[in-house]
Amino acid sequence: MDSQKINQQFRSSHPLDIVRWAVDQAVLRGGPVIVSTNFRPLEAVILDLCVRAKPDMAVLWADSGYMLEETYRFADKVEKQLKLNLKIFNPLMTAARRDALFGPVPLLPENPTAEEDAAVHAFSEQVKLEPFRRGLAELKPAVWITGLRREQNPFRQTLDIISDENGLLKVNPVFEWSEAQMEAYLKERGLPDEKRYFDAAKANEKRECGLHKPGFLK
Numbered sequence: 048m049d050s051q052k053i054n055q056q057f058r059s060s061h062p063l064d065i066v067r068w069a070v071d072q073a074v075l076r077g078g079p080v081i082v083s084t085n086f087r088p089l090e091a092v093i094l095d096l097c098v099r100a101k102p103d104m105a106v107l108w109a110d111s112g113y114m115l116e117e118t119y120r121f122a123d124k125v126e127k128q129l130k131l132n133l134k135i136f137n138p139l140m141t142a143a144r145r146d147a148l149f150g151p152v153p154l155l156p157e158n159p160t161a162e163e164d165a166a167v168h169a170f171s172e173q174v175k176l177e178p179f180r181r182g183l184a185e186l187k188p189a190v191w192i193t194g195l196r197r198e199q200n201p202f203r204q205t206l207d208i209i210s211d212e213n214g215l216l217k218v219n220p221v222f223e224w225s226e227a228q229m230e231a232y233l234k235e236r237g238l239p240d241e242k243r244y245f246d247a248a249k250a251n252e253k254r255e256c257g258l259h260k261p262g263f264l265k
Contacts, residue, residue, distance in 0.1 A: 048211070050207070050209055050210060050211065053208075053209055054207045054208050054209055057208045057209070057223075058208075058223060062092075062093075062096050062220035062221045062224065063096050063099060063100065063220075065208065065218065065220035066096045066097055066099075066100040066192065066218075066220045067100045068218075069100075069190050069192055069216070069218040069220070070100050070101050070104075070190075072189070072190050072216055072218075073188070073189045073190040073216075076189035076190065076216070077189065078187060078188060078189025078190070079105060079186060079187065079188045079189060079190075080101065080104060080188060080189065080190040080191075080192065081104065081105045081106070081107050081134075081186050081188040081190070081191055081192065082094065082097040082104055082105075082106055082107070082191075082192040082193070082194075083106075083107045083108070083109075083179070083191065083192070083193055083194075083258075084106055084107070084108050084194065085108070085109075085246060086108070086114070086118050086121055086122040086125065086241075086244075087118075087194075087244050087246070088240060088241060088242050088244050089194075089226070089229040089230070089233065089240060090125070090194055091125050091129070091233060091238040091239055091240060092194070092221060092224075092229050092232050092233060092238070093192070093193070093194035093220065093221055094106065094125060094129055094131060094194075095129060095232075095236055095238055096220060096221070097192060098129045098130070098131070102130070103132050104132060104192075105132050105134050105186055105188075106131045106132055106133045106134060107134050107136065107179070107182045107183070107186060108122070108133060108134070108135050108136070109136050109137075109175050109176075109178040109179040109182060110135050110136070110137055110178075111138065111142075111174035111175050111178075111246075111247060111248050112137060112138060112141065112142035112174065113142055113152060113174060113247040113248070114245075114246075114247075115243060115244060115245055117241050117243045117244070118241065118243075118244055120241075121239065121240075121241035124239050125238075125239060128238070128239065134182060134185075134186060136178040136179065136181050136182040136185075137178060138173055138174045138175075138177065138178055139173075139177065139178075140173070142174075145173060145174070149170075149173075152170065152247045153166040153167045153170050153250070154167075154250055155167055155250040155251055167250045170247070170248065171248040171249070174247070174248055175248040175258070176248075176258065179258060183215075188215065189215070189216065190215070190216045190217075190218060191212070191215055191216070191217045191218070192218050192219075192220065193217065193218070193219050193259070194219075194221055195219040195221075195222060195259065196219070196221055196222055196223075196224060196229075197222050197223060198225060198226070202259075202260075203259070206219065206222070206259065207219070207222065208220070208222045208223070
């Protein structure tokens with residue numbers, strides 16, 4: 048597969064066409080196609096696109112147990128409206144047990160020390176990365192769809208629409224869409240949204256929790 052050529056062709060493609068291509072690729076590869084979500088703002092866009100292309104597509108959610116109340120209510124609303132085939136994977140410890148044994152959720156100051164950064168990484172591994180790997184191992188996808196967008200943070204500007212992650216085809220259909228385009232799609236499709244959001248596993252929006260960094264899929 049010529050990823051560079053396909054990425055160039057997809058620059059001006061509608062995300063729904065990219066999702067449909069991803070579904071076809073899963074058939075060709077002989078495995079399932081899944082979409083992952085964290086129910087962040089605008090997330091109903093990628094979920095609606097996936098349901099339109101394949102209504103029973105598995106939706107992988109590594110629920111850390113540390114999301115805001117608004118996020119959990121939003122997730123429930125989207126799940127019911129789109130009839131999502133939601134597959135939830137939780138940490139091996141409850142939030143209450145983890146906090147009792149390891150202390151409160153670590154937060155990053157503007158200029159963190161190596162120790163502070165390591166603490167956040169360890170927390171992310173416990174509550175998000177390990178459950179996500181477990182989800183991938185159980186669902187065994189041939190194609191993994193995400194809602195990543197280029198403009199979200201500096202690291203994501205280094206990514207692209209499709210990539211090969213150790214044999215797993217990763218597809219980011221809304222990668223080139225702006226926030227305005229996402230908002231317009233929500234309005235057009237009558238989809239819910241929730242702006243209040245915080246992912247404790249990332250500590251701040253400019254930091255990656257590790258799901259999309261090289262080496263996550265070994």
